[in-house]
Amino acid sequence: MKASAFAYARATSLENALELLTAHGEKAKVLSGGQSLLPAMNLRLIAPEFVVDIGDLLELHGVAVHGDVLTIGALTRHADLLGSPEIASHAPLLREAVAHVAHPAIRNRGTIGGSLAQADPASELPACMLTLGATIVARGPGGERRIAAHEFFTGIFETALLPQELLVAVELPMPAKDATHFFHEFSRRHGDYAIVGLAAQARVKNDRFADLRLGYFAIGDRPLLASSASKLVGVVITSAVLSEACSALGAELAPLEDQQATPAMRRHLAKVLLTRCVSSLLARSDLGAGASA
Numbered sequence: 686m687k688a689s690a691f692a693y694a695r696a697t698s699l700e701n702a703l704e705l706l707t708a709h710g711e712k713a714k715v716l717s718g719g720q721s722l723l724p725a726m727n728l729r730l731i732a733p734e735f736v737v738d739i740g741d742l743l744e745l746h747g748v749a750v751h752g753d754v755l756t757i758g759a760l761t762r763h764a765d766l767l768g769s770p771e772i773a774s775h776a777p778l779l780r781e782a783v784a785h786v787a788h789p790a791i792r793n794r795g796t797i798g799g800s801l802a803q804a805d806p807a808s809e810l811p812a813c814m815l816t817l818g819a820t821i822v823a824r825g826p827g828g829e830r831r832i833a834a835h836e837f838f839t840g841i842f843e844t845a846l847l848p849q850e851l852l853v854a855v856e857l858p859m860p861a862k863d864a865t866h867f868f869h870e871f872s873r874r875h876g877d878y879a880i881v882g883l884a885a886q887a888r889v890k891n892d893r894f895a896d897l898r899l900g901y902f903a904i905g906d907r908p909l910l911a912s913s914a915s916k917l918v919g920v921v922i923t924s925a926v927l928s929e930a931c932s933a934l935g936a937e938l939a940p941l942e943d944q945q946a947t948p949a950m951r952r953h954l955a956k957v958l959l960t961r962c963v964s965s966l967l968a969r970s971d972l973g974a975g976a977s978a
């Protein structure tokens with residue numbers, strides 16, 4: 686199928702993009718890498734009357750460190766994240782997750798801003814944003830606002846962005862020097878959307894978690910920062926403690942049913958991931974902080 690007829694403009698500046706979005710309101714859609722927008726238009730799942738291409742806005746590209754904040758421009762492509770030394774040093778969880786997003790051809794065009802604005806609950810990057818405590822920077826006609834990642838994702842393909850706003854950047858706090866991470870997703874093939882996935886970051890001291898953040902994806906209508914992680918912090922991890930945390934996790938999840946899995950299967954897989962995550966992070970701490978899986 687082909688997309689319905691639409692008008693197109695290539696924004697010449699950030700201000701120009703915002704003017705176009707304000708003028709066309711809900712009838713307009715932003716085009717970044719087009720890896721989600723164009724398939725949806727071609728399948729006629731959506732039919733925007735106006736497409737605002739922001740690809741020329743160089744100020745939205747790139748990764749930079751400012752003090753203790755890592756800033757990633759919205760138009761930074763998945764492939765750029767994979768090749769960035771700053772991401773490798775300061776956000777290794779994100780680097781590992783990006784390698785699971787689709788395939789090289791899509792990673793060469795798709796952008797972090799597009800992935801977050803798309804808010805597919807099965808996407809890897811939104812869950813990483815929760816785990817890493819990201820702030821999403823949006824720019825609209827009234828200026829800039831910062832939205833905590835846990836308030837940004839509001840439902841399936843829904844975010845806190847307004848139609849006339851652009852996602853311009855993501856800010857990540859620098860992780861603690863002794864932070865370690867775990868990433869795993871169950872999917873039919875590498876590069877497919879996950880059936881269930883977990884992006885976790887932790888600090889381990891004396892065989893106990895000093896901090897543990899568990900970002901699940903493909904588990905409900907949006908990514909979830911599991912509060913059951915608190916059951917594992919500051920205590921000796923025994924099988925009873927782990928079992929209690931798994932039960933608490935099962936209770937807080939609201940998995941969806943689709944062609945890939947039933948809710949019961951997703952709950953089960955989420956608990957399997959939690960168990961693997963805990964043993965992997967604790968085993969790594971025995972090898973010394975910073976060791977990778």
Ligand code: FAD
Pocket residue numbers: 714715716717718719720721722723724759785786787788791794795796797798799800801802803805807808809810846850851852853876877878879
């Ligand atoms: P676009 O397609 O350009 O835009 C996506 C949406 O976000 C649109 O609604 C657009 O209007 C809006 N938007 C884009 N940029 C902005 C902005 N700066 N501000 C406000 N709104 C904006 N994704 C995964 O996460 N994991 C996968 O495993 C995966 N597998 C895929 C497999 C295939 C075959 C395909 C085609 C896609 C797959 N994707 C996957 C989706 C894709 O990788 C991402 O969703 C995509 O990279 C989004 O980025 P984009 O720049 O292409 O966004």
